[in-house]
Amino acid sequence: MTSGKEKLKVFQDEFMCAVCLDLLKDPVAIQCGHSYCKICITDCWDQEDQKRVYSCPQCRQTFSPRPALARNTMLAEVVEKLKKTRLSADCDAGAGDVQCDVCTGRKYKAVKSCLVCLESYCQTHFERHEEFHSHKPHKVTEATGRLQEMICQKHEKLLEVFCRTDKKCICMLCTIIEHKNHDIVPVADQRTEKQVFKINHQVNTKLEPKNLDQI
Incomplete structure (x- = not known):
């Protein structure tokens, strides 16, 4: 039987930001319907300023010009009530x-x-x-x-980007020095791509016939 704490965990997961993986803070909804903390989506789009094409970290839908962000007051109120009822x-x-x-x-x-x-x-x-x-x-x-595992041991900065060239998480200082000109993406982008790949793999596996005799 599911406990009250487990039910609350499932419920609060619906209001998690896919970038910071925490409860939404100052939530904003973008055109595709996904919601993020204002500071999180702002940081993501700041990194895409040079391309002038902005994308959703989850569904990858693109927008141009950069959309204005408006606070989702109703969602903010729901999250605030949820915080007050958390069993924490x-x-x-x-x-x-x-x-x-x-x-x-x-x-x-x-x-x-x-x-x-x-x-x-x-x-x-x-x-x-x-x-x-x-x-x-x-x-x-x-x-x-595991806080220390999330920090760059060389520069003592947060591991917030992923180097596709070397296949490892690195900090922003690493991108300027050791990983200059490498293929770099935000950690959230890499996480989303892995999730999509895993889902596609699971779907394709289920669709494949077990063996030719069963066809």
């Missing part, structure tokens, strides 16, 4: 849980990790983090114990 209130960190890096003494379970500060936070400390950085929001993700 502070609780003691158990075995296998990511601990809050700010808590002293009694450690609470982390609910978010900041990819800029390289720290994980319980609900209380995450809210303080968001308030402190409200002038310039940091990139955050669901609590993870």
